[in-house]
Amino acid sequence: MVYRQTKAVEARLLDNRTRILKAARELVSEGGWSAAQIASVAAAAGMATGNVYRYFASKADLYSEVLSNVSQREVDVLQAIASSPESPVDRLRTAVSTFVQRAMHNPRLAYALIAEPCERAIDEVRLKYRAAISEVILSMIAEGQDLGMMRRDIPSEVAATFIVGGFMEGLIGPLSPLNADTPDSVEDRKRATADLATSIATLACSSLVASHCAAQAVKDSMA
Missing domain, CATH: 1.10.357.10 (Tetracycline Repressor, domain 2)
Known part of the structure; x- marks a missing residue:
């Protein structure tokens, strides 16, 4: 049986992605690209570093x-x-x-x-x-x-x-x-x-x- 994401799961994934992008943008606004390291972005988004890589390959x-x-x-x-x-x-x-x-x-x-x-x-x-x-x-x-x-x-x-x-x-x-x-x-x-x-x-x-x-x-x- 093909697994299909529920609307609740889709909404959560989208929310996480949005949080990551928002955190990254704010860090870049404060200190440029060097300030937006993955670990810093994850911390600002309130999640583990590994979670960021679920949404962005690099x-x-x-x-x-x-x-x-x-x-x-x-x-x-x-x-x-x-x-x-x-x-x-x-x-x-x-x-x-x-x-x-x-x-x-x-x-x-x-x-x-x-x-x-x-x-x-x-x-x-x-x-x-x-x-x-x-x-x-x-x-x-x-x-x-x-x-x-x-x-x-x-x-x-x-x-x-x-x-x-x-x-x-x-x-x-x-x-x-x-x-x-x-x-x-x-x-x-x-x-x-x-x-x-x-x-x-x-x-x-x-x-x-x-x-x-x-x-x-x-x-x-x-x-």
Whole structure:
């Protein structure tokens, strides 16, 4: 007779898996990948170390799923922005600014996901989601070019790669655990984050906005 898991067993297994992923994500948020050793994850999840291996074959498998889960949420947020009724230029600016602000909300986790040295398996997942983010950015650029709001002399694929690489590289310094310039007060951190997001988003868009659109934006700001 074929054994079939009861709904109660399935729910318990799913709950255990969720607890492991949550514990791993929290440890990475606090100390990076090196803080999320299997024994530490098991302790944080309230279970024996061996139980973690029932759900994840290796540390790399666990790390890859943590990275996938968090990264997919960021892709979903960007896709929602890309589907909004704003102009392509405004959507692009909002997308970059939003990504920066969300990253700065949890800088240690964002640094681990974007730039912290890691195992090859993690880097492969990074590249997968960077490509997914580039696809979302590319869709806005291609639409902007079709509407004459963005320069057509730059291939959309090149522009998207340049912009995604640019705003991620622009974040690495502020995200780094070695960065000593983090403001102490909550209000100062919010202000610094908003300024950083605006600067990076402005740089990302300025190289692509068609000259007549840029001129119009200046006129509108002076009106």
